[in-house]
Amino acid sequence: xxxxxxxxxxxxxxxxxxxxxxxxxxxxxxxxxxxxxxxxxxxxxxxxxxxxxxxxxxxxxxxxxxxxxxxxxxxxxxxxxxxxxxxxxxxxxxxxxxxxxxxxxxxxxxxxxxxxxxxxxxxxxxxxxxxxxxxxxxxxxxxxxxxxxxxxxxx
Amino acid sequence: xxxxxxxxxxxxxxxxxxxxxxxxxxxxxxxxxxxxxxxxxxxxxxxxxxxxxxxxxxxxxxxxxxxxxxxxxxxxxxxxxxxxxxxxxxxxxxxxxxxxxxxxxxxxxxxxxxxxxxxxxxxxxxxxxxxxxxxxxxxxxxxxxxxxxxxxxxx
DNA sequence: ATTATTATGTTGAATGTTCAAACAATTAAC
DNA sequence: GTTAATTGTTTGAACATTCAACATAATAAT
Numbered sequence: 001x002x003x004x005x006x007x008x009x010x011x012x013x014x015x016x017x018x019x020x021x022x023x024x025x026x027x028x029x030x031x032x033x034x035x036x037x038x039x040x041x042x043x044x045x046x047x048x049x050x051x052x053x054x055x056x057x058x059x060x061x062x063x064x065x066x067x068x069x070x071x072x073x074x075x076x077x078x079x080x081x082x083x084x085x086x087x088x089x090x091x092x093x094x095x096x097x098x099x100x101x102x103x104x105x106x107x108x109x110x111x112x113x114x115x116x117x118x119x120x121x122x123x124x125x126x127x128x129x130x131x132x133x134x135x136x137x138x139x140x141x142x143x144x145x146x147x148x149x150x151x152x153x154x155x
Numbered sequence: 156x157x158x159x160x161x162x163x164x165x166x167x168x169x170x171x172x173x174x175x176x177x178x179x180x181x182x183x184x185x186x187x188x189x190x191x192x193x194x195x196x197x198x199x200x201x202x203x204x205x206x207x208x209x210x211x212x213x214x215x216x217x218x219x220x221x222x223x224x225x226x227x228x229x230x231x232x233x234x235x236x237x238x239x240x241x242x243x244x245x246x247x248x249x250x251x252x253x254x255x256x257x258x259x260x261x262x263x264x265x266x267x268x269x270x271x272x273x274x275x276x277x278x279x280x281x282x283x284x285x286x287x288x289x290x291x292x293x294x295x296x297x298x299x300x301x302x303x304x305x306x307x308x309x310x
Numbered sequence: 311a312t313t314a315t316t317a318t319g320t321t322g323a324a325t326g327t328t329c330a331a332a333c334a335a336t337t338a339a340c
Numbered sequence: 341g342t343t344a345a346t347t348g349t350t351t352g353a354a355c356a357t358t359c360a361a362c363a364t365a366a367t368a369a370t
Contacts, residue, residue: 010277010285017293018280020300023226025180027304043326064348071178076327078350083326100335100348122165125173130165132302138172140295145175147287149182198356219318231357233320238356255318255365315368325358330351337346 028128035124040117045072045080047121050089050106050114059106062095066104089113183283190279195272200227200235202276205244205261205269214261217250221259244268 010018033044040047048070053059061069067077081104084090089110095101106114130138165173188199195202203225208214216224222232236259239245244265250256261269285293 009273010280013293013297014281014285017297017300018284020297020304021183021284024300024303025184026226028176029180045326062348063350067349071181073328074349075329075351079326082350095348098336098348102349118164125165126169129173129176129303130169133299137295137299137302138168140292141299142168142172142175144288144292144296144299145172145179147292148179148284149175200356217318218320222319228358229319230321230359234356237320250318253318253366257319311370313369315366317366318364319362320364321360321362323359323361325356327354327356329354331353332351333349335346335348337344339344340342 031128032121032124036117036121039120040113042117045076046084047114047117049077049080049084049104050110051118053090053104053106054111054114056106059111060093060103063102063104084110186283187276187279191272191276194275195268197272200231201239202269202272204232204235204239204259205265206273208245208259208261209266209269211261214266215248215258218257218259239265 009015029044036042036044036047042050049066052066052069053061063074063077063081066072067074070077072080081090081092085092087109089107091105091107093103093105095103133141164170184199191197191199191202197205204221207221207224208216218229218232218236221227222229225232227235236245236247240247242264244262246260246262248258248260250258288296
């Protein structure tokens, strides 16, 4: 700390907690993104879209629903899907019940892609996040993060 | 889950933990970034640089040391500092002991900026991360995140 | 001493994200 | 039944981050 600083700050414990969380978030996110880019030439944004569609009924979902589910901005999703469309992983179709709507449909190529990519990604999730923690710590982490989400979610 | 999926996946508990951590990371990061952008017209990258320099001896540090401390890539830091230089927050000087080195120095304008910005940012950190958690949870979170960092740090 | 190698930083191009604006279709008002 | 307001989605510009290539200085090799 500089001698001239009168800035209101956090206690040492609070600061250490915040700093650790912040760095750990970035470390984990970076590691996962790196793995996906290296092994499958896609970012975690596109991966999440593939997972969501592969879990969706009939392998399809409306853009808005998808954006809500993934907590992405509409434009972020739109740009991502456009890229994935050129890769042949997704097709866009008009929504029959609502003329404004667009439906993103996973193609068979897209399904193959996610099925080939998921195992390596899961391994990396285990390696970086789950394996270093005991079962107790995993439960604590889940509880803590759900608290953070619950207190701030608009829903 | 789709019926045709044979993808290796996580147990329900593991998946819930991972998903909660992932979403909480994004939520927190987004909230803090938003607050900084709204109140001080800077992103968390620039804020972190200002904090690091304001805490540094003589309000200055070598680019490489700064990058290591913040875990930023050299180019990320270089771009950020260039922007902040045009804002008048930072000056670059040659390093006397090593001709390759560059030293980033916080200007008085930069110091004023961080001193005006920090209180609001600290409030937001408390609101989003610390206040929702009990003291026990804070200690757990710190412990967990330091475990994740420790297991993966190259140092 | 000269040359090769390594270390420090910067730059420019490519990519991804956000923001504001636009567009089209639906719903509400009157 | 027109007109107005709202909703769903896309688009393009601005900005940040990464990656690869570059420049320059320090160190090592001979």
